[in-house]
Amino acid sequence: MAYILQNGRGILGDRELNVDVRIEGGRIAALGDHLPVGPTDEVLDCTGKVVTPGLVDLHVHLRDPGETEKETISTGTMAAAHGGFTTVGAMPNVVPVPDDADGIAAIRGRNCREGHVRVYQYASITRNRTAGQLVDFEAVAQAGAFAVSNDGSGVQDAATMYAAMRGAAQAGLPLAAHVEDDGLKNGGILNAGLRAKELGVPGVYHVVETAQLARDLALAQATGVHYHVCHVSTATSVDLIRRAKAAGVNVTAEVTPHHLLLTDSMIPDGPEAVNYKMNPPLRTERDRQALIAGLLDGTIDCIATDHAPHTAAEKARGLVDAPNGIVGSETAFSTLYTHFVRGKDARFTLAQLVHWMSSAPAAAFNLPVGQLLPGAPADLAVFDTEHEAVINADDFYSKGHNSPFVGWHVYGATVATIVAGKVVYIKEGVQS
Template sequence: MAYLLKNGQVYLEHQLVTCDIRIQNGKIAALGTDLTPLADETVFDCTAKLVTPGLVDPHVHLRDPGQTDKETIATGSAAAARGGFTTIGAMPNVIPVPDDATKVADMVQRNTENGLVHILQFSSITKNREAGDLVDFQAVKQAGAFAVSNDGSGVQDAATMLKALAGAAEAGLTLAAHVEEDSLKFGGVINAGPKAEELGVPGIINAVETSQLARDIALSEATGAHYHMCHVSTAASVRMIRQAKAAGIPVTAEVTPHHLLLSDEMIPGNDANYKMNPPLRSEADRQALIEGLCDGTIDCIATDHAPHTALEKAKGLCGSPFGITGSETAFDTLYTTFVQGAQPRFTLTQLLNWMTAAPARCFNIDAGTLLPGAAADIAVFDLKTPTTIKADEFASKGHNSPFVGQTVYGQTIATFVSGKLVYRKDDAQK
């Protein structure tokens, strides 16, 4: 199909311009004003709509294979498309873990066959994401892995992390670290502090994150390897990353929408939709994350989309698994609070950079920009019409979100992946 997107407010080269976009043969054929529709083109009137590069999310959990009651490649990628994402990075905590060339290649093929969006595949760092042997970094890269991570588990042994960073660097792979010191967890379920005491549940201290981050920054400096910290949650982590960058250590970092939007004092009670790992931290930590994003310490936003079944999440803070969904609520919740809100903290162009070009730069992904000749990966958003987030409208199998019921602006109207219309709001509501 050929399309002409007319009169949109297009995010182009870090600014918003009124522009038309011509899509031919899966690519952006032209950008300009007053482009005349061709005979074979379907015209989309994007007047008063925001048109952006497809959003890029380097951190999602698709649960497939092994936990398809929670999510599948098909449903997870549909959720991404509904959120305006056209490129996502799939974490390796599936069963079996993609920890060798054959398993990675199989995942790459499954992602291509079943995904609606571009799905980039992580390999694990260690075999089966457990203590012990490292993966063959050169082999998993050749099989199609774009980065390595043990997300869901921290690498507990310093020698293993040192060798992993050296091996990943030699293979030209980014190592994305889930930073969690198991010996300091003490069975915690939410942030240690007044809210945990009020609810009578065990808390997770900040040092679970920061103690391992300090180690990893030192090892990144020792090896020269690119180290990417997943889901930063504490003010101390922001400070350490800021200092590392100032020292020239090759460290990048991401923050989730939920850590930007929520603090532990907002947890209403024994509600597992507010249980994630790392946990929601204090309001002071939340403000530090916002400042760290604004000053460039934190590089990008990633959702950590983590679907679970309703039965699992019905077991309360102590009995439920960690994690919330995020693909379908990321842009609209962030836009509503931080750009359109009564006390704005971000500009729209800042937010779009953190969700498009910035994550692409962190992982050296060819995505996140609109250029003639490039793949037509495009999202269209309605910034004017208020909508209510409804779980029964999610494309994801997981409905575990603390944002259900909120009124937001910025709903996705359409998503194109390589020129194919993979999501359209009107179609989804039929």
């Protein structure tokens, strides 16, 4: 028996083609026009829908173990599936931190048993994520970590980062960096500028990000490590990465949907402001335009959500005391598609957007996913790009509802998500 997606508009690399997809044994068995259907085959009619490779997100926070009131492996990966993601990279800022072989093995086992999509697991760079002692890079690699990161915290000591890069390079692990110089932050809450002053909170200057990024790019050039920059937010950072790539540094970079779509000037008054608080903060329109340009010219390699769920009680603490972060898995594709492919600010093709959210992140970390090709894993997403929907937090599968996009009118809602040939999400009312 096969599962056949029929009459969809398939995104195959830079092409859009009317295509049927035949799935057998967890893999894509065939692509073609009007593929034959056997008497026992199941069919999903994708007429008027877009069929893409399953989306790949290199940057999510599942909060499990340790903070399961915010998210669990099950809810976080179901949220990913609801957004069309079939593969996610889980950051290590959980409790206990997966900083040794046993910790990686344990959390990978749970990811496999409890996850609804493919979960690749980061190990931390340092023991307990914030200490100065490095992890055993060879050991965590052998236990199955696909990369290392201290996301949520920058590595403050240059000697520690230099040694970490050497160790990660020797173990063949990408090092994904949260670039933030704590000594320059000075209690900053929002981007340093007019809106921070209006709201009466300390500002975060660009140099908090760019000073550490410049240091790291020099160290990456010296060590040859695959250095990946998380959630790039400033125009200067884009320029630094562009120059580093031109100089031959092995650097890749990601940008979030919220930094592409929002600026600090959009932060509202009142309690909703907390849903615009994240780290790094929303920047200026000049920065936003530089991030868009960086995607278009290849300086920034891919889009990643930085999905960061928090409880309503935590976000109710107010702008100064509420934690940083917003949920993003369930809104990323639709908001970006609506604004940049379909909307007045349309500058991306659908094929480009799909590339930055599937094959590009997979290629950056050499993951065997993100392709809509015969023989590839049957990881696919189906989107409705013709009918408008309204983002409603009550529809989220994530435990977190902390999003500035609630209430937005969008196109590109997920119709179905398939992982290894199994339908893990299908929109209510859709027949298969």
